[in-house]
Amino acid sequence: MLAAAPPADQASGVAIAPPRETHRVANTLLALPRMMVLLLLEGPRYAAHEVDAYLESRSPNAFGRDVAKPSWRFGATFEWQTALGASLGVRVGHELGDDTSVDAYVGLFGPRGQSGGLSANLGRYTVARLEPTLSFDAGRDLTRAFAGIGTHGPRGTYDQRGYTAAAGVAGHVGAVRFGARGSYDDTHAGDPSSDFAYDPLMLFGFREDTRAATGEVSVTLDTRRSAYRHIVRSAPSSGSYVRGAVAYTSGKASRSGDFTTARGTLEARQLFDLFAGNRVLSFGAGIEAISAEANEVPFDRLPMLGGRDHLRAFAMGELRDRNAAYADVQYDWPVGNSMRSYIFAEVGHTAAWHGAYGGGLRYHTRSSIIARIQIAGSDEGELGMFFQLGAL
Numbered sequence: 001m002l003a004a005a006p007p008a009d010q011a012s013g014v015a016i017a018p019p020r021e022t023h024r025v026a027n028t029l030l031a032l033p034r035m036m037v038l039l040l041l042e043g044p045r046y047a048a049h050e051v052d053a054y055l056e057s058r059s060p061n062a063f064g065r066d067v068a069k070p071s072w073r074f075g076a077t078f079e080w081q082t083a084l085g086a087s088l089g090v091r092v093g094h095e096l097g098d099d100t101s102v103d104a105y106v107g108l109f110g111p112r113g114q115s116g117g118l119s120a121n122l123g124r125y126t127v128a129r130l131e132p133t134l135s136f137d138a139g140r141d142l143t144r145a146f147a148g149i150g151t152h153g154p155r156g157t158y159d160q161r162g163y164t165a166a167a168g169v170a171g172h173v174g175a176v177r178f179g180a181r182g183s184y185d186d187t188h189a190g191d192p193s194s195d196f197a198y199d200p201l202m203l204f205g206f207r208e209d210t211r212a213a214t215g216e217v218s219v220t221l222d223t224r225r226s227a228y229r230h231i232v233r234s235a236p237s238s239g240s241y242v243r244g245a246v247a248y249t250s251g252k253a254s255r256s257g258d259f260t261t262a263r264g265t266l267e268a269r270q271l272f273d274l275f276a277g278n279r280v281l282s283f284g285a286g287i288e289a290i291s292a293e294a295n296e297v298p299f300d301r302l303p304m305l306g307g308r309d310h311l312r313a314f315a316m317g318e319l320r321d322r323n324a325a326y327a328d329v330q331y332d333w334p335v336g337n338s339m340r341s342y343i344f345a346e347v348g349h350t351a352a353w354h355g356a357y358g359g360g361l362r363y364h365t366r367s368s369i370i371a372r373i374q375i376a377g378s379d380e381g382e383l384g385m386f387f388q389l390g391a392l
Contacts, residue, residue: 071095073103077390079110081308082383083315087112091392099124099131105392111316113141113160128171138163158207159190177220184213204256205298212251212259212301219244224269228277234364235332235340237277241269253298261292261301278334285327286310294322303350308386311348313356313378321350339363344376355379360386 073093080086087110093103100123107115117137124131140161168181188209224239231237247263267286274281288303300317303324307316310326328346335341343359358376362369372388 075390075392077388077392079389080385080387081111081316082385083318085110089392097123107139111141113139115139115141126171128173130169130171132169133167135166136163158192160187161190162187175221175223177222178218179220180215180217182213182215184211186211203299204259204295205253205300208256208298209254210251210298212249214247214249216245216247218246218265224271226277227273231277232338232364232366234366234368235362236271237280238271238273240271241267243267249297249301251298256298259292259297261290261297263288263290263303280332282330282332283328284330285325287323287325289323292322294320305348305350305354306384308374308388311346311354311356311378312344312358312374312376312386313382313384314354315384319348319350319354323350325349335361338365356382356384358384365391 071094073095075089075091077089078086079089088108089105089112090107091103091105093101095101099121101121103119105117107113115137116139117135119133119135122132122134140159162185164183164185166181166183168179170177170179186209189207192207220241220243222239222241224236224241226233226235227237243265245263245265247265248261249263250258250260252258265286265288267284269282269284272281273279290297290301290303294302299320302320302322304317304320305311305324305326306314306318310328311319326346326348328344330342330344332340332342340362341359342362343357345355345357347353347355356376356378358374360372360374363371368391370389370391372386374386376384378384
């Protein structure tokens with residue numbers, strides 16, 4: 001007699017586990033950040049493609065397939081910072097020719113207020129790749145002010161409106177970039193919020209209209225790079241970064257009168273590749289100082305610490321003085337193919353020393369960081385958080 005054949009899932013003698021139950025809600029929640037990034041970045045690109053297709057169909061002689069068409073570029077970001085809240089930024093750029101382009105941006109809410117601007121790159125010239133630029137920014141924002149100088153104090157807000165026009169030129173010689181920039185700004189400040197406990201008359205530039213012209217020259221050496229081809233450019237693993245700048249500002253405040261000051265900035269960072277580009281230790285330090293006394297210039301033009309990059313437990317601009325210095329150490333390692341985690345410790349000085357520590361996660365594309373979440377604490381009990389989705 002012939003024996004019956006075993007069931008298909010037992011023919012090999014290996015038991016096959018039943019399929020796992022899918023968790024649709026959990027999977028959807030995990031996919032939301034990626035979906036939002038795609039919406040912010042790919043949506044405008046799709047719209048630009050449709051515009052190009054329409055122009056090509058309407059004017060085949062000018063926009064034929066054998067003609068190199070101008071290209072569009074887009075960026076959008078949603079950010080949230082401690083004490084400043086959420087903000088949204090959108091940028092649209094258009095290539096007009098070789099190395100010539102125009103970019104427009106709009107900012108809403110939080111630190112960006114209600115702002116907009118235009119910038120233009122006017123080509124590239126000579127073997128030094130000189131790049132002239134023009135920019136104009138205008139808007140209205142609800143600026144958060146931190147009363148006093150040197151240490152953080154009572155917080156309040158005030159309405160601020162104004163514009164800034166600037167022209168500059170930058171050039172490259174190998175890994176060295178040099179630049180010169182001149183700007184003029186006109187700012188009008190409104191009344192402070194009712195919770196602002198500091199006497200505005202004691203703070204130079206607070207609730208004052210100011211006008212100022214600034215000239216700056218800078219030199220930057222940047223040799224940071226990804227040592228391995230499988231690591232994206234936005235996550236360098238070795239090299240150095242050094243930047244120095246000198247500026248001079250002359251202006252007038254409506255109540256306090258004329259003010260002038262020189263400003264010097266020096267910052268540096270060194271990256272050490274500990275293992276195959278995936279374990280990176282970096283050390284950074286910087287100092288910024290002005291020649292005037294702290295009570296001789298508008299307080300919002302003083303060197304400052306705080307925010308998403310330096311002394312990260314404190315809100316942006318919370319620590320101000322005529323001198324501001326910081327130093328930090330950071331360790332990065334990968335979490336998957338495109339995500340990296342990091343921890344850091346840092347110290348900073350304005351009128352007193354402050355310490356901070358924390359960590360975060362970053363999501364990298366080939367050329368930029370499109371998602372970031374960060375949390376930091378300080379030796380004084382401060383807690384700072386930063387969240388970013390998208391890139392400009």
